[in-house]
Amino acid sequence: MKIHRIRAVMMRHGYEARRNFDRVTDTIYWPVLDIVMWGFFTIYLSNSNRLQPTVVSCLLGAIILWGTFYTFQRDMAVGFIDDLWCRNLINLFSTPLSVWEYLIGVILVCLIKVGIGMTAAALIAWVGYSFDIFPWLPSFIPYMANMLLFALAGGIAITGMIFRYTTKIQALAWSFAGLLAPVSCVMYPMSSLPPWAQHIAWAMPTAHSFEGMRGILAGRGFSAEHFWWGAGLNAIYFVVAIIFFGWIFEQSRTKGLLVKQD
Amino acid sequence: MLVKVENLSKTFGDFQAVDNVSFGIERGEIVGMLGPNGAGKTTTIHMILGLITPTSGRISIFGDSMETHRESILERMNFTSPYTAFPLRLTVLENLKVFARIYNIKRPRERIDELLERFGITKLRDKAISRLSSGENTRVGLCKAFMNDPQLLLLDEPTAYLDPEIAWQVKNALLEAQREKGTTILYTSHNMDEVERMCKRVVFLHHGKVIAVGSPIEITQSILEEEREEPALEEVFMRVVRGKAA
Numbered sequence: 001m002k003i004h005r006i007r008a009v010m011m012r013h014g015y016e017a018r019r020n021f022d023r024v025t026d027t028i029y030w031p032v033l034d035i036v037m038w039g040f041f042t043i044y045l046s047n048s049n050r051l052q053p054t055v056v057s058c059l060l061g062a063i064i065l066w067g068t069f070y071t072f073q074r075d076m077a078v079g080f081i082d083d084l085w086c087r088n089l090i091n092l093f094s095t096p097l098s099v100w101e102y103l104i105g106v107i108l109v110c111l112i113k114v115g116i117g118m119t120a121a122a123l124i125a126w127v128g129y130s131f132d133i134f135p136w137l138p139s140f141i142p143y144m145a146n147m148l149l150f151a152l153a154g155g156i157a158i159t160g161m162i163f164r165y166t167t168k169i170q171a172l173a174w175s176f177a178g179l180l181a182p183v184s185c186v187m188y189p190m191s192s193l194p195p196w197a198q199h200i201a202w203a204m205p206t207a208h209s210f211e212g213m214r215g216i217l218a219g220r221g222f223s224a225e226h227f228w229w230g231a232g233l234n235a236i237y238f239v240v241a242i243i244f245f246g247w248i249f250e251q252s253r254t255k256g257l258l259v260k261q262d
Numbered sequence: 263m264l265v266k267v268e269n270l271s272k273t274f275g276d277f278q279a280v281d282n283v284s285f286g287i288e289r290g291e292i293v294g295m296l297g298p299n300g301a302g303k304t305t306t307i308h309m310i311l312g313l314i315t316p317t318s319g320r321i322s323i324f325g326d327s328m329e330t331h332r333e334s335i336l337e338r339m340n341f342t343s344p345y346t347a348f349p350l351r352l353t354v355l356e357n358l359k360v361f362a363r364i365y366n367i368k369r370p371r372e373r374i375d376e377l378l379e380r381f382g383i384t385k386l387r388d389k390a391i392s393r394l395s396s397g398e399n400t401r402v403g404l405c406k407a408f409m410n411d412p413q414l415l416l417l418d419e420p421t422a423y424l425d426p427e428i429a430w431q432v433k434n435a436l437l438e439a440q441r442e443k444g445t446t447i448l449y450t451s452h453n454m455d456e457v458e459r460m461c462k463r464v465v466f467l468h469h470g471k472v473i474a475v476g477s478p479i480e481i482t483q484s485i486l487e488e489e490r491e492e493p494a495l496e497e498v499f500m501r502v503v504r505g506k507a508a
Contacts, residue, residue, distance in 0.1 A: 008363035012349065015360075019351040019390075085345040091406065095364045096336040157488050243484045255314045256274060 001104075005097050009105020017113060020082075026075065031067040032124055033119040036065045039129040057217045059187060060131040062210060064121045065140070066186045069147045069206060070177040072114045076155030076172030079106040080162060084170075090259055099249050103159070108151065118142075139216050143209035145241050146230035150205040151177075152233065153241040160245035163252045166260065185210050205230035205237070263415060263448050264289045270319035271469075281304045283319070287387065287414075290444040292436070294451065294461035294478075296495065298503045302470040305341075307416050308492045311341055312449075323349055323414065337365070342403035343418035350392035352383065354383065354402050357391060358409070365410040379407040380435055398421035404432060408439070415447045416441070421455055421456060433460060435468040454495035464495070468502050 017023045042056045083089050092102065125131040179260050183197055184206035186198075193201055201207040208230035212223045252258050265287040272280040280302040298328050307375045308314040310321055312328045321328050323335045331363040349451045355374060362370035382400040386394060394402065400423050407415060420436070422427040433456065439445040447453050457464060457476075458478045466474040466481055474481045478493030485498045 002366070004366045005364050008360050011356075012352070012360045015356045016349060051396070082349065086349045087345075088349055089360075090308075090313060090341075090343070091403075092364075093313055094336065094341045095361065096333045097364050100332070106275040129297065218480055244508045253313065256272075256305070256308070256314045258306075259313050 001098070001101060002096075003097075005101045006105045006108070008097070009102050012110050013082075016079075016082055017109070020024040023078075023113075026078070027113045027117050028070065028120055031047045031064075031071065031121040033090075034063050034067055035060065035124050037120040037123060039131075042129065054218050057127075057131055058214050060129060060158075061133055061136070061213060061217060062186045063142075064118060064125060064133055064209070065144065065147065065213065066184070068114050068118050068144065069151045070182075071117050072110050072140045072148055072151035073154045073158070073232070074173055075110040075113055075150070076106055077107065077162060077170075077176075080159045081167070081170050081173055084162065084167060093258060103156065105243075106159075110155070112150075134213070136213075136216065139222055140213055142222075142227050143212045143230070146205050146227065147209045147236055149234040149238060150230075153237040154180075156241040156245050159240075160248040163245075164248045164257065165167060166257060176241055180204060180206060183207060189214065190258040202229070203233060206231045208233070263287070264291075264324060265435050265448070266320075266322045267306070267310070267389060268320045268322075270306065270309060270318050270321065272302075272309060272314065278470050280309070280316075283467070283470070283472050285465045285472060285475055287446055287448060289446055290440060292447040292449060292461050293439055294457040294464040295467065296450070296454075296457060296464055296497070296499065297467035298434075300469075303467055304418060305470075306467070307341070307386050307418055307448070307450065310416060312336070322419040323350075334376065336409065338412060339414035340407045340412040341416040341418070342407035342420060343399045343404065344396065344420075344422045345418065346403070347399065348391045348402060348406075351390055353388050353390055354378070354394070354405075355387045356404065358405055361406050361409050367409060373409065376483065377408055380408070381405055382431060395427060396499075397425060400424055401428070401432070403434070413444075415445055415448060417447060418450050419451055420449070420451060421451065429456075436460065446468055454499055458493045461465070466498070466502070473502070 004148060009128055015028065042059050046056055083092065122133045125133060154176055158176050161169055161172065183201045184204050185193065185201055190198055190201050190211055208226040211224035215221065215223050263286040268279055268284050278471045283306060295302050305314060309316050312332050324338060328337055358374045359370055360374065363375060367373050379405050380385055383398060383401050383447055386398055391399065404420060421432055424432060436447060440447060449461060462477060464470055464476065464478055464481050474484050476484065478495055482490050482493045482495065482498055484500055
C-alpha cells in the first residue's frame with residue numbers, strides 16, 4: 001500500500017469533481033435543495049402549530065444526515081463508474097496501483113465531498129431555518145461514524161457488483177440507499193413501523209443511528225444501546241463487504257471483465 | 263529471458279481464447295505479436311499485465327511471477343493501447359499528472375513536458391481529452407506508457423489512428439528507447455511493413471495458438487513454405503486468414 005498511489009486516485013477524482021458539472025451537482029446541489037425544501041415544509045407545519053420545535057429539529061437533522069449517508073454510498077460507486085464509462089480501468093490497473101489503494105483513494109475523496117455537502121446543508125438550515133446542528137455534532141459523531149461505515153460497506157459491495165456485472169447494474173449506485181430508506185427510520189421512530197419491518201430495521205445500522213440522534217434532540221441523552229447495535233452490525237457488514245469485494249474482483253479478473261468494460 | 267510465457271491458456275466458458283501459448287522475450291528485444299482479429303493477442307497481453315487470470319500456464323517477468331510480484335513488476339513496465347481511454351473531462355496534463363503520481367515520478371511536470379514534446383503534443387497540454395482526435399489520444403497514451411521509463415513496454419497497435427508522419431515519429435521514439443535504454447518491447451500491429459522494420463522476432467498467433475515464432479524472414483518461409491529473400495508478412499497474414507496455415 002503506497003500513499004503516493006492513493007494520492008494519485010484522489011487527484012484523479014478531485015479533478016473530475018472540479019471539471020464535471022454532474023459531480024458538482026451531486027456534491028452541493030442535491031443536499032442544498034433537500035434542506036431548502038424540507039425547511040419550508042417545517043416552517044409551514046410550525047406556523048400551523050402542527051409541529052413541536054423538537055420535531056422540526058429532528059426533521060432537519062435527519063435530512064442533513066441522511067444526505068450524508070446517501071451521498072457517501074452513491075459517490076463511492078459513481079467514482080468507480082466514471083472510470084468504467086471512460087474505459088480508464090485498463091490504464092489504472094495495468095500500473096502498480098492495487099484495487100485496495102484505488103478503493104481507499106475513492107473513499108477519501110467521498111469523505112471530502114460529503115463534508116462539503118453536509119456543511120453547505122447545515123449552514124442553510126442554520127441561516128434559513130434557525131436550526132443549528134453544529135452544537136449537536138459532537139454527540140452525533142458516534143452515530144454519524146456508524147452511518148458512514150454502513151455507507152462504506154454498501155458502497156464497497158455495490159462497487160464490487162459493478163466490477164462483476166459492469167454497467168448493467170449501474171443504477172444500483174443511485175438507488176441502493178433509497179432501498180434502505182424506509183427501514184432506516186430517517187423521519188419517524190422505529191416503533192411506528194409494522195412489527196415485521198421493525199425486525200428489518202433492527203438490522204440496519206442507519207436505523208439505530210437515527211433513533212439515537214432523535215433521542216439526543218429530544219433530550220434523552222446518548223443511547224449506548226443504539227450505538228453498540230449499530231457498531232456491531234457494521235462490523236459484520238464491513239467484513240462481509242470486504243470479503244465479497246475481494247472475491248468478486250478476482251472473479252472479474254478470471255472472467256476478463258476488467259478489460260471488457262461495457 | 264526478460265519475459266517467459268509457458269503453456270499459457272485461457273478459456274472463457276466454452277471459448278478457448280489462448281491455447282497453450284509459450285514464447286520468451288530477451289532483454290532489449292522488440293518482438294512483434296501478430297495474428298488476425300480474435301487470434302488471442304490482446305488476451306495474451308492482458309494476461310501478461312495481470313488484468314486477466316490465466317486458466318493455466320505461467321508468466322514470469324524480470325524473473326518473477328506476476329501472481330506474487332505484481333507491484334514490483336508493474337513498476338518497471340508499462341502499456342498502451344488505442345482502445346483504452348482517459349477520463350474525458352480531464353486535460354492531458356491532469357491525466358498525465360495522475361499517472362506520474364502513480365509511478366512516483368520526481369519532478370513530474372518536467373517529465374510530462376519532455377514526453378509531450380517527444381510525441382509532438384505540447385500544444386495539447388491544457389486541452390480536455392474529449393477534444394482530442396484519435397491520433398492525439400494515441401499519443402497521450404504513449405506519453406503515459408513512457409512515463410516511468412519502463413524496461414518493458416507492451417504496445418497494442420501503438421500506431422493505430424496515426425498519420426504516416428506521426429507514426430514515423432513514434433517508431434523512431436520506440437527504436438531510440440530500445441537503442442539507448444535497452445527497452446524491451448512487445449508490439450502488436452496490423453501494419454506488416456511496420457512489424458518487418460521494427461521487430462527482430464515475431465510470434466504469430468492464430469485461433470489462440472502460436473503457429474510460428476522467428477524472425478520475419480523465418481516466419482515468411484515457414485508459413486509460405488517456400489524460399490524467400492525478403493520477408494513478406496502481409497502475404498503470410500493473408501495466407502493465415504484464408505485458412506491455409508490454420
